[in-house]
Amino acid sequence: MSHFQFLVVGGGNAGISTAAKLLLKDKKFKVGIIEPSEKHYYQPAWTLVGGGVFDQDATERDEKSVIPDKATWIKDAVASFEPEKNSVTCVSGDKYTYDYLIVAPGIKLDLDKVKGLRESLGKYGVTTNYMFQYAPYTYECLKSFPKGGKALFTSPNTPIKCGGAPQKILYLGSDYLRRQGILKDSEVHFFSGGTIIFGVKKYAETLTKVVKRYGIQTHFFHNLAEIDGPNQIAYFDQYNTEGKIVGRVEQKFDMIHVTPPQCAPDFIKDSPLRNPNDPFGWVEVDKYTLQHVRYPNIFSLGDASSLPTAKTGAAVRKQMPVLVENLLSYMNGQPLTAKYTGYSSCPLITGYGRIVMAEFDYDSQPMETFPFNQAQERYSMWLLKKYVLPFLYWTRILKGTM
Numbered sequence: 001m002s003h004f005q006f007l008v009v010g011g012g013n014a015g016i017s018t019a020a021k022l023l024l025k026d027k028k029f030k031v032g033i034i035e036p037s038e039k040h041y042y043q044p045a046w047t048l049v050g051g052g053v054f055d056q057d058a059t060e061r062d063e064k065s066v067i068p069d070k071a072t073w074i075k076d077a078v079a080s081f082e083p084e085k086n087s088v089t090c091v092s093g094d095k096y097t098y099d100y101l102i103v104a105p106g107i108k109l110d111l112d113k114v115k116g117l118r119e120s121l122g123k124y125g126v127t128t129n130y131m132f133q134y135a136p137y138t139y140e141c142l143k144s145f146p147k148g149g150k151a152l153f154t155s156p157n158t159p160i161k162c163g164g165a166p167q168k169i170l171y172l173g174s175d176y177l178r179r180q181g182i183l184k185d186s187e188v189h190f191f192s193g194g195t196i197i198f199g200v201k202k203y204a205e206t207l208t209k210v211v212k213r214y215g216i217q218t219h220f221f222h223n224l225a226e227i228d229g230p231n232q233i234a235y236f237d238q239y240n241t242e243g244k245i246v247g248r249v250e251q252k253f254d255m256i257h258v259t260p261p262q263c264a265p266d267f268i269k270d271s272p273l274r275n276p277n278d279p280f281g282w283v284e285v286d287k288y289t290l291q292h293v294r295y296p297n298i299f300s301l302g303d304a305s306s307l308p309t310a311k312t313g314a315a316v317r318k319q320m321p322v323l324v325e326n327l328l329s330y331m332n333g334q335p336l337t338a339k340y341t342g343y344s345s346c347p348l349i350t351g352y353g354r355i356v357m358a359e360f361d362y363d364s365q366p367m368e369t370f371p372f373n374q375a376q377e378r379y380s381m382w383l384l385k386k387y388v389l390p391f392l393y394w395t396r397i398l399k400g401t402m
Contacts, residue, residue, distance in 0.1 A: 001094075001095045001096065001097060002032070002094075002096050002097075003030075003096070003097045003098070004030050004031060004032035004072070004096060004097075004098050004099075005029055005030040005031070005098070005099050005100065006019070006022055006029060006030070006031045006032070006098065006099070006100050006101075006102065006327075007031075007032045007034070007088060007096055007097075007098035007100070007101050007102070008031065008032065008033045008034065008071075008102045008104065009034050009078055009088070009101070009102065009103045009104060009105050010033075010034070010035060010103070010104035010105040010106055010302070010304075011033050011034075011035025011037065011040065011063055011066070011067070011073070012035075012040070012104065012105075012106045012302070013302065013313050013316050013393075013397065013398065014104035014106075014301050014302030014303075014316045014319070014320065015033055015035065015102065015104040015105075015302075016033070016040075016066050016067070016068070016398050017316065017317070017320050017397055017398055017399075017400050018102055018104065018301065018320050018323060018324060018400070019031050019033055019067075019068050019071050019102075019400075020068045020071075020398065020399050020400030020401075021320060021321065021324045021400035022324060022327075022400075023068050023069075023070045023071065023400075024400050024401070025324065025328065027070050029070075030072075031068070031070065031071040031072065032071065032072045032074055032096060032098075033067060033071050033072070033073055033074065034074045034076055034077070034078055034088070034090065034096070035063060035073065035074070035075065036075060036076055036077040036091075037063055038062065038063055039060055039061070039062065039063055040060070040061050040062070040063045040065070040066045041059055041060055041132055042058075042059045042060075042390055042393055042394070043059070043161075043162075043313075044162065044313055044347075044385075044389065044390075044393075045058070045059045045386075045390055046059060046129045046130070046132065046135040047129050047135075047165055047168045047169055047172065047349060048349075048385075048386060049129070049135040049136060049138075049139070050127075050129040050135045050136075050138030050139055050169050050172070050257075051138075051139065051142075051169065051172040051173070051176065051349075051352070052139040052142070052143075052176075053352070053386070054386065056132070056135060056136055058390070059132070059390075060132065061394070066394075066398050068399075068400075074090070074094075074096065076090040076091060076092050076094060077090060077091045077267075078090055078091075078105070078267050079091045079267060080267065080270075080271065081101075081267075081271045081272060081273055083101075083272055083273065083294075083295045083298060085097070086098050086099070086101070086297070088101070098297075099297065099331075100297050100298070100299070100327060100330075100331065101295075101297065101298045101299070102298075102299050102300070102301070102323070102327070103268070103273060103283050103298065103299070103300040103304065103305075104300065104301055104302045104304065104305075105265050105267075105268060105304050106161075106265070106302065106303050106304060107160075107161050107262050107263070107264065107265070107303035107304060107311065108262060108263050108264060108265045108266065109130055109131070109260040109261075109262055110158070110260060110261040110262055110263050111260050113156075113260070113261040114224050114225065114226065114227060114258065114260065114261065115225065115226040115227070116226055116227040116228060116229060117224075117227050117258060117260065119229065120227050120228075120229030121134055121258075122134055122137050123229065124229035124230060124232055125141050125232060125253060125254055125255035125256060126227060126229050126255075126256055126258065127141050127255065127256070127257055127258070128257060128258045128259065128260060129165065129169055129257065130161075130165070130259060130260055138169065138173075138257060141255040141257075142173055142176045142177070142255070145177060145180075145182070145186070145254060145255060146182075146254055147182040147185050147186065148182075148185045148186055149182075149186050149187070149254035149255070150186065150187040150188075150189070150251070150252060150253050150254055151173060151177070151186065151187070151188050151189070151253065151254060151255050151256070151257075152189050152191060152234055152251060152253045152255070152256040152257070153166060153167075153169060153170040153173065153188070153189070153190050153191070153256070153257045154166065154190075154191045154192070154224045154234075154256065154257070154258050154259055155167070155190070155191070155192040155193060155194060155259050156193045156223060156224065156259055156260065156261040156262070157193025157194060157223045157239070157261075158193075158261045158262050158263060158280065159262060159280060159311060160259060160261075160262045160311065161262065161303050161311040161312070162310075162311065162312050162313075162346065163199075163310045163311070163312075163346065164198075164310075164346035164347075164348045164358065165259065166190075166192070166257075166259040167190070167197075167198075167207065167348065168348060168349040169257050169349075170188070170190050170216065170257070171210055171214065171348075171349060171350045171351055172349050172351065172352065173188070173257070174188050174214035174216060174351075175214070175350075175351035175352050176352075178214065179352070183214065183215070184215070187217065188214060188215065188216045188217065189216070189217045189218075189219060189251065190211070190216055190217070190218045190219065191219045191222040191223075191224060191234075191236050191251075192218070192219065192220050192221075192222065193221070193222065193223035193224075193239070194220060195220050195221065195241075196220065197211065197218070198348075198358070199360075199364050200358060200360045200364045200365075200366065201364075202366055202375045203348065203356055203358045203360075203366075203375050205375065206350075206356050206375045206376070206377070207348065207350070207356070210350045210351075210377075219236070219249075221238060221239040221240070221241075222236040222237070222238055222239075222249060223236060223237045223239065224236055224258060225237045225248070227256070227258070232252060232253050232254065233250060233251065233252055233253070234250075234251045234253055234256055235248055235249070235250055235251075236248065236249045236251065262280075263279075263280045263281055264280055264281035264282050264283070264304050265304065268281055268282070268283060268304055269281030272294075273292065273295070273298065273300075275306050278306065282304060282305055282306035283300035283304055283305050283306060284306050285299065285300045285305050285306055285307065287306070287307050287308060287340070287342070287362070288339045288340055288341075289322070289326050289336045289338070289339070289340075290305070290307070290319060290322060290323040290326060290340060291326060291330065291336060296330065297330070299323050299326070299327050301316060301319040301320060301323050302315075302316050302319070305319075307319070307340070307342070308342070308362065309342040309343070309344045309361075309362055310344035310346060310360075311344075312344050312345060312346060313393070313397075314343070314344055314345030314346075314359075315343060315344040315345070317397060317402065318340060318341075318343040318344075319340050320400070321338070322338040322339065322340040323340075325337075325338040326338050341361050341362060341367075342360075342361040342362025342363070343359070343360075343361055343367055344359070344360060344361075345357070345358065345359045345360075346358045346359075347381060347384070347385045347389075349382075349385070350377050351377070353379050353382050354377040354378070354379065354382060355377065355378060355381035355382045355384075355385055356374065356375060356376070356377055356378075356381070357369075357370070357374040357378070357381045357384070358374065358375075359374065
């Protein structure tokens with residue numbers, strides 16, 4: 001059994017940047033990172049891959065290349081937690097103990113919640129930008145889209161990583177069809193299990209105009225339930241305002257971009273770390289300090305945490321320094337004074353060369369960085385999204401310096 005001063009579960013953005021930040025504080029810290037994957041991905045660019053304007057290979061690197069030099073990579077997956085014993089058991093059977101645990105395993109794509117989805121992906125015009133191997137197929141679907149065809153884009157009624165991603169490809173796809181001269185003869189539909197286009201009024205007003213510009217037909221309270229790939233038919237459960245299913249809608253399609261339902265990974269959902277009253281199984285932490293509500297030497301950030309804000313890389317960038325500061329304060333017997341305000345950001349692609357840069361807090365109030373109205377579509381924000389943010393991710397964010 002190996003012991004670590006700091007044990008990090010998850011080698012994605014949240015886990016790697018937190019480990020790197022701790023080692024910047026003190027290179028003598030003994031830090032272990034449990035992560036089974038051989039590859040590390042820059043997922044925010046997959047929408048651009050799906051739109052045909054970003055190299056898929058540039059979103060992938062070897063996991064070993066992003067592990068901080070002084071950290072120990074445990075190439076294994078977590079099976080269970082024993083927080084009373086400060087112990088973690090991995091799938092291999094190996095056990096690891098810790099003084100402090102940081103839980104950041106990311107999110108699970110719950111493909112089996114949609115009947116027929118797993119079997120249909122990558123063919124029949126069924127695609128998703130949420131998976132590395134299928135993002136290029138999104139562009140193939142757009143390129144082969146027939147004049148007068150029907151394109152469906154979905155968003156589930158579960159929390160998801162990057163809540164704006166279902167709309168980004170909706171608008172990018174619509175713009176692609178417009179540029180090919182076939183949008184006016186085609187149907188584009190957005191089926192959402194949600195209730196509104198966007199949760200922040202300032203940005204929702206702009207997005208409503210974008211929807212109208214492309215002639216997109218919106219269907220809220222509609223959750224994708226089943227896909228018949230060979231016959232190109234999608235089935236949606238229709239909900240009322242009380243959350244009860246009141247009907248089922250059948251839609252033919254030529255292409256459908258699916259945002260899968262999502263939840264915490266099973267080893268989190270089945271663990272004592274989860275919020276027992278949350279059906280999605282998130283790690284139960286204080287939303288300001290990021291400390292677990294029952295196990296004070298455990299902290300969590302990122303997509304698997306219970307933080308009630310949008311699950312984005314930008315949110316992680318603001319959560320990480322708060323977590324590290326509070327963790328070190330706890331370690332030194334000091335009060336936890338750092339506070340996370342719920343900041344998140346979503347660069348909402350509204351077409352080729354156009355982005356609305358949404359930034360907001362727990363109260364869905366704008367928290368904007370730039371000295372201009374970010375609800376306007378801007379080319380400068382497109383350049384930021386396509387060129388600047390990927391560079392910063394690999395060179396600074398993962399290294400804990402931003």
